[in-house]
Amino acid sequence: MEQQAATEKQALNAIITADNVRVAKLEKEVAGNKTEADKLRDEAKDALAAGADFVGGAELVEKVAGGWTEFDVAIAVPAMMRHVGKLGKVLGPQGKMPSPKAGTVTDDVTAAVKAYKGGKVEYRVDAGANVHGPVGKASFTGDKIAENVRAFVDSVRAAKPHTSKGTYIRRVTISSTMGPGVQLDLA
Helix, strand or coil, rough: CCHHHHHHHHHHHHHHHCCCEEEEECCCCCCCEEEEEEHHHHHHHHHHHHCCEEEEEEEEEEEHHCCCCCCCCEEHHHHHHHHHHHHHHCCCCCCCCCCCCCCCEEEEEEEHHHHHHHCEEEEEEECCCCCCCCCCCCCCCHHHHHHHHHHHHHHHHCCCCCHHHHHHHCEEECCCCHHHHCEEEEC
């Protein structure tokens, strides 16, 4: 029994430390209607053509540093990260800080904007093997949220490592931010 528990713990540690950020593509848009692409001026047209709602350089960085955060995702080119890095205290706590791991620091801004406009969201695994991720907003109908929950659970199941054995998803609970959780029946 102890050997089985140790094996499960090793598998859990491998899952958490190997890659604790995964990405799901949800059926309904969760990333929101606003996407910010922080770009160099010569690439701004590409970002706007891809569907970015706000495009700018140093002036946009100053606006965000002043407290403006009415966007859902910030996308930056590597050349602008020296300016965007100053926004860590503003964007970091909100989870909006661009990072290469999330795909929001990239030279291919067009593809990144299209992906996030199409509903790409990130989800994380904490130390207790709990998966956290957004599946909707308060303005969504129940059908949209149910469809997103199904897509989210399917994405987590698809990400299951081949070495993992046994029950991979034990239960699913949904809650609003800082609200009480409601357990869902996956059947």
